Amino acid sequence: MKNCVIVEDEFTAQEVAKHLAVKYGDLNILGTFDNAEDALKFINKNETVDIVFLDIHLPDMSGFSFLENLTSTPKVVLVTSDKNLALTAYNFDLVVDYLVKPLQKDRFIEAINQC
Amino acid sequence: MNCIIVDDQDSARLVVRQLCEGIKDLDIIEEFSSAIEAIKFLNQQSVDVIFLDIHMPGFSGFDFVQTLKSAAQIVLITADKDLAIEAYEYESISDYLVKPITQERFKKSMNKVKNKLHRTSMIQHGGSSSDLIGNDLYINIDRRLTKLKFDDILFIKAKGDYIDVKTHKEMYVVHSTLKKIKDKLPDNIFLQTHRSYIINFTKIIDIEDNSVLIEKNVIPISRSNRPELIRRLNLL
Numbered sequence: 450m451k452n453c454v455i456v457e458d459e460f461t462a463q464e465v466a467k468h469l470a471v472k473y474g475d476l477n478i479l480g481t482f483d484n485a486e487d488a489l490k491f492i493n494k495n496e497t498v499d500i501v502f503l504d505i506h507l508p509d510m511s512g513f514s515f516l517e518n519l520t521s522t523p524k525v526v527l528v529t530s531d532k533n534l535a536l537t538a539y540n541f542d543l544v545v546d547y548l549v550k551p552l553q554k555d556r557f558i559e560a561i562n563q564c
Numbered sequence: 565m566n567c568i569i570v571d572d573q574d575s576a577r578l579v580v581r582q583l584c585e586g587i588k589d590l591d592i593i594e595e596f597s598s599a600i601e602a603i604k605f606l607n608q609q610s611v612d613v614i615f616l617d618i619h620m621p622g623f624s625g626f627d628f629v630q631t632l633k634s635a636a637q638i639v640l641i642t643a644d645k646d647l648a649i650e651a652y653e654y655e656s657i658s659d660y661l662v663k664p665i666t667q668e669r670f671k672k673s674m675n676k677v678k679n680k681l682h683r684t685s686m687i688q689h690g691g692s693s694s695d696l697i698g699n700d701l702y703i704n705i706d707r708r709l710t711k712l713k714f715d716d717i718l719f720i721k722a723k724g725d726y727i728d729v730k731t732h733k734e735m736y737v738v739h740s741t742l743k744k745i746k747d748k749l750p751d752n753i754f755l756q757t758h759r760s761y762i763i764n765f766t767k768i769i770d771i772e773d774n775s776v777l778i779e780k781n782v783i784p785i786s787r788s789n790r791p792e793l794i795r796r797l798n799l800l
Contacts, residue, residue, distance in 0.1 A: 450780065451780070473782055533649075535648035535649040535652055535660075536645055536662065538652075539659055542672075542676050546652055547652040558782050559655070563655060
């Protein structure tokens with residue numbers, strides 16, 4: 450079973466991601482964070498994180514700055530309502546997929562299968 | 565790595581060719597000015613990487629990706645910044661490069677492709693692909709016959725000219741078709757649930773309306789195959 454972390458400041462989106470991760474991804478959720486700083490601290494000292502679901506627009510920093518500050522190498526699935534940043538996302542090797550909110554079950558499963 | 569370039573503009577192909585020259589162990593084996601020609605070629609020969617333009621007359625890069633029956637990694641090369649989100653819809657697209665492309669970015673892209681090819685691993689293969697002996701299936705990987713126990717196979721997924729054979733530990737990419745492998749598998753434990761999937765139904769964890777869960781993989785069940793699956797189950 451793979452371990453994941455959800456980084457998302459919007460409550461509803463957090464709940465949807467949790468639900469999909471458990472029900473269809475068979476993932477173990479190690480933590481849910483509503484800001485980048487706490488999530489970074491956790492992930493950087495927790496080598497068991499396999500997958501990070503990451504919102505791009507976070508209150509304290511952007512998802513891309515977040516990626517630059519990661520010291521470990523989990524697989525990252527970006528989850529955002531912003532369609533305009535996919536090109537930037539291609540510059541980050543850790544990013545395996547880019548999902549646009551609201552999350553769709555089928556698309557979510559496809560993303561996890563790539564992790 | 566072997567690659568091909570698909571772009572309708574001569575000058576654009578030249579640029580890619582120059583970028584490729586800066587990369588060790590990357591060989592251009594052919595160039596095409598139309599997607600259709602490239603598809604014909606790929607039906608005969610497999611490559612590792614395809615450099616692909618998006619906007620081509622008649623047949624777009626995305627049409628090409630959809631038509632492709634190859635395990636190759638695709639790198640889009642375009643002047644259009646607006647289609648990256650669409651590119652993420654395709655698993656085979658590894659990268660999206662916008663012109664002008666620096667050698668540094670290109671090199672990074674090739675590392676990414678290399679890693680992805682390695683992960684999908686064992687892609688290369690010899691001629692015939694599977695033979696049935698006793699409780700095992702031999703699959704041809706890297707010109708080596710590798711033994712898989714039927715019982716270790718979780719499911720098989722069709723992917724164009726290839727099939728993914730998933731076991732608990734590994735994913736093997738084999739040059740074969742679902743129909744061929746189906747004939748080799750004992751039908752007391754294997755069952756086709758969908759046009760693209762055969763499952764080992766002793767590995768099922770649970771079943772929903774239109775999907776089954778096998779380990780952590782969600783496998784679709786098509787309406788026409790569902791009755792057979794239900795019939796085979798020991799239902800309370």
